Amino acid sequence: MSIQKGNTITRTPVGSSSAISDKGLLRGAIGLAIVALVGFGLLYPLTGVGLGQALFPDTANGSLIERDGKVLGSSLVAQPFADARYFQPRPSAAGYDPMAMAGSNQARTNPELRKRIDEARAAAAQRDGVDPSVVPGDLITQSGGGIDPHISPQAAATQADRVARARGIGRDAVEALIARHTEARQLGLLGQPRVNVLEINLALDTLYQSTRMEP
Amino acid sequence: MSEFLLVFALAVGLGWPLGRYLAAVMRGAPMRGDGLFLPLERPLYALIGTKPERGMSWRGYAGAFLLSNLVLAIVVWLMLMSQAWLPLNPNGAPNMSWDLALHTMVSFLTNTNQQHYSGQAQLSYLSHMMGIVTLQVITPMMGLALAVATLRGLFGGRDAQARQADGQDRMPVDVGNYWADVIRPALRFMLPLCLLWSVLLTSQGVPATLAGGPTVAPVDATVEMKEQKIPLGPVSPMVAIKQLGTNGGGWYGPNSAVPLENPTPLSNLLETLALILVPVSVAFMVGPLTGRRRFAALVFGTMLTMSVASAGFAVWSEANSSTSRDIALMEGKEVRFGAEPSALWAALTTQTSNGSVNAMHDSLAPLTGLVAIGDMLINAIWGGIGCGLQQFVVYLLLGVFLAGLMTGRTPELFGRKIEAPEVKLLAVLVLLQPLILLGLTAITLSAPGLTGNSNPGFHAISQVFYEYTSAFANNGSGFEGLGDATVWWNVSCAVVLALGRYPALVIPLAIAAMLARKRQAPESTGSLQIETPTFALTLIAVIVTLTLLQFMPVLVLGPVADHLALAAR
Known part of the structure; x- marks a missing residue:
């Protein structure tokens, strides 16, 4: 990822294995958009249509x-x-x-x-x-x-x-x-x-x- | 009364377990369902380039939120302006103009459903699905993420214990992982619920097909109309998410008043329940998520009290007051529902920032319209998914601040002091609303060429004020007689929509992160007790007083005067 925004702080936390990182926002934003467009915008409605057609064909049409x-x-x-x-x-x-x-x-x-x-x-x-x-x-x-x-x-x-x-x-x-x-x-x-x-x-x-x- | 009682009983009864489940999802600890969902989620995290356990500071979190909005904004805007050239357009919808596409995109990006177009004629199936449904699913999850991150901040951040232990106060506070906070509830909570609703609605008659609709010749050959096109499409999945996701944007222009979108009284019950089901679940989520049951009881009790009061008043106004005997009662309503379910819907859709309708709000009794406007001005009676909780936090901080001033104690929340920098940020939020709503209403009313009213008199004032209130509250319902498909309305509303969403979601998170970095004083008997009925009543009084102080004049000139004119007939 070429564009990296924000600061990175790594530390050795007590009782936790997480670290704070604000890197990779643009890649994340593009990735999330792909997930949303394909998964939520295409696969979800198509599944709904498939279930409706299979279970209630008269009303679905x-x-x-x-x-x-x-x-x-x-x-x-x-x-x-x-x-x-x-x-x-x-x-x-x-x-x-x-x-x-x-x-x-x-x-x-x-x-x-x-x-x-x-x-x-x-x-x-x-x-x-x-x-x-x-x-x-x-x-x-x-x-x-x-x-x-x-x-x-x-x-x-x-x-x-x-x-x-x-x-x-x-x-x-x-x-x-x-x-x-x-x-x-x-x-x-x-x-x-x-x-x-x-x-x-x-x-x-x-x-x-x-x-x-x-x- | 049956619809009123059933909807509240079902919402509370189902919201309780759903809220507990949602808390587990947002906490991110191992849980039931991991075996099914983890394999689905892992490749998505890989695509995004994150690990769900990695935390973010509030700046990174807000930046991720804004940037992911920007990317979706560009894609959807371009899609709407070029839909005629894209696939899945059996009804031949043309490309949208730049301003209408801009307004439509911003409207759905802000989880509103202000629609200055008519879906069945002006959107292709592809735009409906990948444009509108995409945003309808993801934007409430973004709101939820911001609200959960704010809650984490209010209780010291996800790393609160570690921070106290090592005393490193200057570290940025870990408010959570934005990407995981969006993806987990979408996959594990929202989409399964939506698929269930989609199938239930299809069983009642909501279409679910990719084929274009048939054209029929009227049975009575003597009528003027020679053919009638019946618009169909993948309607049911969209109706499910628009009701459950507090978005409200329907497939057809007149929304759930259309029999194809809301065919039976049972589908109406399901859709009415869906208006508040997830917002109620989010309120229930607060308890298990924060571990403060009394705090959750404050949130839930305050919201439920205001919700029942406002819905009860709307139902009384529409179905039981003197105006209910008006011969025009059924104007804008559907026979299969009648007056009471229409008024109940009007109240709940404005409480929850949903904005779908099952009757035309323009033609409701004026006092029912007053309830709708009041609900949107408050915007925290359940409120939109996540947004409602954010707005509630704003009122909570204000309430604590004012109660602190009244009792002469330092205002503090959960042991952390609320000081000048936080209150200044709160003041920005509180002042933004009247400045924008009253300012733009005044400008628009002073230029009659801009307004495009369908009604004369006091109601015309209500129409313009309603439109901006609805935009700022990210609600989307309207007094739809307004001729609002103009450049002025499209652009001014697009600005209001954005100003109504982004500051309201980001500023509370910033305040919570500022509070989290302060030293936590132990809560003693000397601290202000906020988890009590007394404070809940104080909070309601603060909310109502603040709203009335800002908007009383315009409410009197609009709906109240309209009511008096109707009563004097």
Whole structure:
């Protein structure tokens, strides 16, 4: 090592075999960088990927929903729905584009946030034919990531009538489907009950294909 | 309440054995696991050119720390600016501009995760792994090394007994071997824990693949969007280390609010626990490492008290106060979590200098935002791995100094006097924070062209102050509405990030080494008793008073006024 910094003190310590040396800092720094880049930056993530692929291949590859060999989406990514025959997801600040995901980042005191929520509430009430006061907050606020795949069971319930009418089926059938697709709090105590919008809409399409009306 | 209680119970229950294990790792004596790890470590020491038992002076130790940062800085900066030409870039991320690459590099080099970019679109897989993950693993280990070296100094150095025996007071104090102090905990502690978390998170739905993500057509063909790209990648290993290593830098822009990064309430529990697990373990490590259980109890008790108080206030503000009945409650939050886990996360991520988020902080209730800012200003409620302990030592020395003045006794710590040179160095650290935070906040607010706020009114003040506070605390969370991908924000934040890390890590080590060279007086009944509940309360009072004295005006103008405006609606 050509560059040596610092001082070197050797001594004969009592009861210890160590000596103090501050030499070789540059070589050490370069060596440590190599260890970090290769070991921590390459080998560690590759091991994590290998273990994930071996043990949980479905989730490791993005929880994709496939039908007839075609990828329809991921149960962890919300898709936009406009047709009245489908449940609506939460509004997205990113237009449901996962490459641009974001929240609105608007403060609670921001007048623009209030205006947007009021408008969304009025629109949802009109679309679903319900009173504005019963529209739950999660259905008219934008999520943190912009691709929240879930809505609350209440948000699904307010849409049940409209979906039933648009599909020409009974409200009971839609409510039964909501109940079947409601995930309870995990392990009975974590998080909130929720309905996966993409999954329930795909179930609607599968069950009621025959009554489907093309727009 | 279940998340709140579970996270604290698990962190304390698991932190205890992990802390004991970590102490054994840092002590360097023969231990279980040597058979597995020594053969791995020996070639690394050979590459570095050191022997783990060889000691270093504090100057050599700090020099090794700074130089190894410089080398990594250059490599990662170049990598980010040339990633488009490098392999493992299936999503076609372009090269970063010099200022964005500089800010990103400094941010992760200082174990922060201030991100003025969106990872899924602007970083290649290679940059994510060898750029970001490399720094996410090694920087907390560097912080831990500095903290352990400082502790060794406070108790007279690794060679304390030998020095007392031969009476050679002018020798440099042996504070440990930097290289071994970084490598041992990384291999024996951090990486095994991270691999476990990575697999557990993948079981819940966090992707772990090298393939590029698929592009799908929306199921409802009537919508405007014609195709949707689902970004994947080796996400899970990165999420594991960003949560456990108090870094916080996520794969996706909105961090752990994204369902791909935090898919279920259980993954959220695991990630929330990971926020504080290692910082709590480091606090538990103090006892076995120093052999002073009462001192460790002081550290742990003080931190736990402040942690529970701050997290409890955040949860109350978000989920139980009058603002929790706001129709906008779920703005920026995810349905699968709800209000309470979001507030708990916001408190813990700012206590531990982590900075990851599972809800958008801009849209939290203003008082929850106040808790987040307060946690970052204190930055020693657990704190970042190692950094938290360093900052705690600063508060401890200040507390001893002030208590000494109040009781009319010579301030001393573990039998060594705290005198003018040490207090001057402390004053530098204490003054740096308000000078930088308030100064830059004032400059930025006075030039509206620079700020790029997404919100009007009092919250705009909070946004700018939050950004600099987060940078200085090496936290990384943000009131993200700020349009911060500009040269001004990139460069000013890069400077603040560096000033928030290096002096805070190196100066306490210097002070500890200065103390170690002083003659140790036996602790008598006349000395100030610091290992008592009374002193713990004094210390908390010192911390809170100091923070309020410096930052009360800006906190009133920002989050407090914001809260009053919301309450008056």
